Amino acid sequence: MSPFFFFVQLLNAVQYGLILYLVASGLTLLLGIMNVINLAHGAFYMVGAYIAFAIVEHIASFWLALPVGLLVGLALGALMERYLLSRLEGADHLSQVLLSFGLILLANEGQRILFGNDPHAVAVPRLLDFSIPLSDTLAYPAYRLFVCLVGVAFVVAIRYVMARTRIGMMLRAGAENRDMARALGVDVGRLYLGVTAIGIACAVLAGVLAAPIASVYPGMGDQILILSFVVVVLGGMGSLDGALVAALLLGLLDSFGKQFFPSYAAFVVYVAMIAVLVVRPQGLLRSTA
Amino acid sequence: MNDVNLNRVDLHLIIVLAGFGLLVPLIWSGYEIKLATTIAVQAGLAVALGFVAGAGGLISLGHAAFYGLAAYVFALTAPQLAPADLLATALLSIGGAAIFALLVGIVSLRARGLYFLLMTLAFGQLGYHFFHDTGAGGSADGTYIYFRPELRLLGITVSFEQPYRFYLLVYFAVAGCAALVWWLRRSAFGSVLIATRDNETRVRAFGFSPYVVRLVAFVISGAMAGAAGYLTAAQNGFVVPEMLGWHASAIALVMVLIGGKDTVSGPIIGAAVLLIAEDVLQRLTQHWLVGIGLMIIAIVMGAPQGLVPLMARMFFAGTAADSRWQWWRHG
Numbered sequence: 263m264s265p266f267f268f269f270v271q272l273l274n275a276v277q278y279g280l281i282l283y284l285v286a287s288g289l290t291l292l293l294g295i296m297n298v299i300n301l302a303h304g305a306f307y308m309v310g311a312y313i314a315f316a317i318v319e320h321i322a323s324f325w326l327a328l329p330v331g332l333l334v335g336l337a338l339g340a341l342m343e344r345y346l347l348s349r350l351e352g353a354d355h356l357s358q359v360l361l362s363f364g365l366i367l368l369a370n371e372g373q374r375i376l377f378g379n380d381p382h383a384v385a386v387p388r389l390l391d392f393s394i395p396l397s398d399t400l401a402y403p404a405y406r407l408f409v410c411l412v413g414v415a416f417v418v419a420i421r422y423v424m425a426r427t428r429i430g431m432m433l434r435a436g437a438e439n440r441d442m443a444r445a446l447g448v449d450v451g452r453l454y455l456g457v458t459a460i461g462i463a464c465a466v467l468a469g470v471l472a473a474p475i476a477s478v479y480p481g482m483g484d485q486i487l488i489l490s491f492v493v494v495v496l497g498g499m500g501s502l503d504g505a506l507v508a509a510l511l512l513g514l515l516d517s518f519g520k521q522f523f524p525s526y527a528a529f530v531v532y533v534a535m536i537a538v539l540v541v542r543p544q545g546l547l548r549s550t551a
Numbered sequence: 552m553n554d555v556n557l558n559r560v561d562l563h564l565i566i567v568l569a570g571f572g573l574l575v576p577l578i579w580s581g582y583e584i585k586l587a588t589t590i591a592v593q594a595g596l597a598v599a600l601g602f603v604a605g606a607g608g609l610i611s612l613g614h615a616a617f618y619g620l621a622a623y624v625f626a627l628t629a630p631q632l633a634p635a636d637l638l639a640t641a642l643l644s645i646g647g648a649a650i651f652a653l654l655v656g657i658v659s660l661r662a663r664g665l666y667f668l669l670m671t672l673a674f675g676q677l678g679y680h681f682f683h684d685t686g687a688g689g690s691a692d693g694t695y696i697y698f699r700p701e702l703r704l705l706g707i708t709v710s711f712e713q714p715y716r717f718y719l720l721v722y723f724a725v726a727g728c729a730a731l732v733w734w735l736r737r738s739a740f741g742s743v744l745i746a747t748r749d750n751e752t753r754v755r756a757f758g759f760s761p762y763v764v765r766l767v768a769f770v771i772s773g774a775m776a777g778a779a780g781y782l783t784a785a786q787n788g789f790v791v792p793e794m795l796g797w798h799a800s801a802i803a804l805v806m807v808l809i810g811g812k813d814t815v816s817g818p819i820i821g822a823a824v825l826l827i828a829e830d831v832l833q834r835l836t837q838h839w840l841v842g843i844g845l846m847i848i849a850i851v852m853g854a855p856q857g858l859v860p861l862m863a864r865m866f867f868a869g870t871a872a873d874s875r876w877q878w879w880r881h882g
Contacts, residue, residue: 299665301801349852355665356610360808361851363801367844375838488676488797495669528680535673540658543666 266397271517277406277475279513280413284468285486286493286505287420288461294437294500295457298347299355301362304487305369306338306462310469311478312373315384324387324474331470335463343458348451366483373480381479409471416464417506424502433457437500492535498545507547557814560863564816565729572722576715584714588721590826592782595725597806597818599775602732604804605812606741607768608748612668612800613655613675614776619795620678621648621777622784626694634698634710641700644781645774651678652773656766675800683792693791700785711785721782725819728775733815735771744768776803809850811857820858 285307292298313334314327342365350357385391386405393401424430435443436453444450468486476482493512497504512531519527538546575587596618603609621644628643629635659670682688699717702709711717735741746754747761754761784790793799802825810821828846832839854861 293665297665299668346848346852350855354610355668356604356804356808356812357851357855359610359612359668359801360805360847363805364844364847364851367840367847371838371840371844375841484798488672491669491672495673499665525684525686528684529677532673532677532680536658536670536677539662539666539670539673543662 264397266400269396270400270402271521272514273402273406273410275513275517276510277410277413277513278516279510280410280417281468281472282486282489282493282512283506283509284413284416284471285465286490286497286509287502288464289490290494290497290500290502290505291433291437291457291461293494295433295440296347296454297440298458299358299362301359301487302365302369303362303462303465303490304483304485305366306335306465306483307469307472307486308373308478308481308483309338309369310335310466310471311384311473311476311482312377312469313466314470314473315377315382315478318384318473319382324385327470327473328467331466332463335466336459338466339459339462340455342462343455347458348454369483370481377478379480381477383477384473386474405474409475412471420502429456489531492531495535496538496546498542498547501545501547504545504547508545556867557860557863560866561814561816561859564814564820564859564862565733568816568819569726572726575722576718580715584718586826586830588714588718588786590823591718591721591725592779592786593803593806593826594819594822595721595728595779595782596776596803597810597822598725598729598732598815599772599779600803601807601810601812601815601818602735602775603768603772604807605814605817606736606744606748607765609660609765609769610668610804611659611671611769612797612804613671613673613678614772614803615797615799616655616671616675616678616795617648617652617773617776618780618783618803619682619790619792619799620651621645621780622790622794623682623688623694624648625700625781625784626696626790627688629696629698629700631697635700637700637702637711638704641778641781644784645777648777648780649770649774652770652776653766656769656773660762660765660769672797672800675795675797678795679792679797682795688790688792691792693789695789696784697788699788717786721786724778724782728778729815729819731771731775735768736815740764740767805847808857809847811859811861813856814859817857817859824858 285303289300289303292300292303310331313331314324317327317330318324346361347358350361386403390403390405390408393403394407395401422430424433432443432448432453435446435448436450436457440450443453489512493505493508496508496511497506515527515530519530523530572587572591576584579587596614600611600614603611624644624647625635625640628640655671655674659667659674662670682693683691688694699711701711702720709716711720736745743754743759743764746757747759747764751761754764780794783794806821806825807818808821809824810817810819812818825843829839829843832842836842850858
């Protein structure tokens with residue numbers, strides 16, 4: 263393996279890991295703060311990808327898809343919390359599993375009605391439709407680099423919000439001890455609304471960003487959903503930093519594991535998930551449960 | 552809603568379902584028998600899952616792994632050119648599922664709640680990828696089974712190629728599972744299991760090990776799920792990795808919740824409602840999944856305890872308030 267090829271694989275790993283982080287961060291916030299298990303998170307990722315496809319194909323340039331995806335994600339998240347999740351409060355995880363499974367069926371079939379069963383490619387935006395040469399034979403697509411940059415910007419922004427702002431403080435308090443946060447005067451209902459809206463907007467945006475790389479196809483949310491759960495578990499439920507480390511690890515495993523041991527790459531992922539759940543259920547980074 | 556009423560409704564529903572199930576081969580033939588067989592098999596899986604989810608409070612999102620594994624054990628041990636021996640292959644498949652459930656349980660039952668759910672999900676995906684990625688059992692395409700197993704007992708051979716005979720085999724297998732769960736829930740073991748769900752500390756104070764109690768329940772449930780998987784493989788004549796995946800596990804949970812996890816008739820009714828709705832909607836539109844999705848959401852929002860408790864509440868509506876005057880209603 264030449265150093266340039268290694269470098270390309272490394273960039274792919276980071277880019278894939280950051281997309282995964284974008285999806286998993288919403289999932290981990292929902293789990294950590296609201297104790298909600300949302301199987302439909304992957305379906306929202308698919309919604310984002312198809313928003314990108316529909317806009318690029320029929321309406322305008324890719325750049326419109328980003329704000330549209332953000333707004334649609336916020337709206338879907340707020341509606342889901344307001345009309346579905348908040349009414350389930352107090353119910354067990356079984357209800358949440360079923361509710362979100364029902365949403366998956368609706369999303370998958372809605373996708374089939376609107377776009378059919380065929381996979382579609384999404385054109386890379388013209389501004390970024392070029393490659394950066396690395397050696398005589400290897401080049402790296404600019405769009406993938408752009409996704410990396412967006413991912414890094416997201417990481418910086420979310421860390422800043424969590425560490426330095428009032429909202430971040432309330433979120434951390436909610437994740438640490440929900441009842442205590444409520445007792446101290448945090449408006450938990452509004453907090454939940456915000457967390458769900460933002461968490462789902464993240465998944466939709468991840469789908470928009472991934473569309474030109476991964477192409478769009480029916481059921482594309484399933485794979486990313488399960489991997490996001492792995493990320494959440496490895497990082498520790500509710501831990502954003504843990505999720506970042508875990509997502510980058512899975513990114514590395516995805517790009518190098520599929521090179522060296524394609525039949526067993528998925529195995530390694532789930533064995534790692536089980537091992538962490540057994541040995542360190544608090545996640546890889548945290549010292550205590 | 553009190554437990555006495557719920558239990559009574561549950562028992563009545565089981566008797567009605569059992570009687571109706573016996574009438575099916577007399578009333579219908581052909582397609583309806585096949586549908587009834589599918590419903591019965593899935594009801595078996597749902598009853599198995601409902602037992603641990605309801606009495607044990609263990610929400611497993613990996614139960615399809617036991618179901619699918621038993622199906623694969625049958626597919627890989629059945630002879631290619633002749634019918635397999637029912638008792639031998641069934642024992643092997645169910646035993647395989649039970650052993651896998653034991654291993655999964657030993658690891659997963661250290662965790663509770665969401666952690667348990669995610670652990671079973673991971674094991675289920677492990678099983679799916681084992682058959683999907685490594686080439687065992689024909690990879691993504693799965694494996695065919697060319698003959699249904701036949702019963703060889705005391706020199707008599709009974710074939711199950713005829714649909715109504717196979718239906719009766721499934722009927723008695725599932726009825727056996729339901730009876731076992733009914734009995735287990737009311738046994739001393741069941742009481743302890745329910746107690747581990749409601750108050751683990753007290754169970755420990757009484758000298759029981761919640762871990763062992765849950766493990767036994769989980770293995771019994773896994774074995775019953777395996778029986779359903781075995782029968783599915785025998786009915787369809789093929790097995791695919793998707794039988795082990797999380798979608799299949801989630802659908803089993805859907806059946807349990809539609810009917811109600813705290814009863815024995817609930818999962819059976821859940822399976823019937825889901826599969827009949829599927830069958831009806833499929834005739835109306837190719838986008839029938841929209842209807843299924845809406846139905847699931849409506850039931851979760853409207854009757855989160857399931858249809859059987861809803862029925863019980865409607866049937867006994869108003870009796871709670873003036874039950875003093877209706878003492879004869881209580882057994």
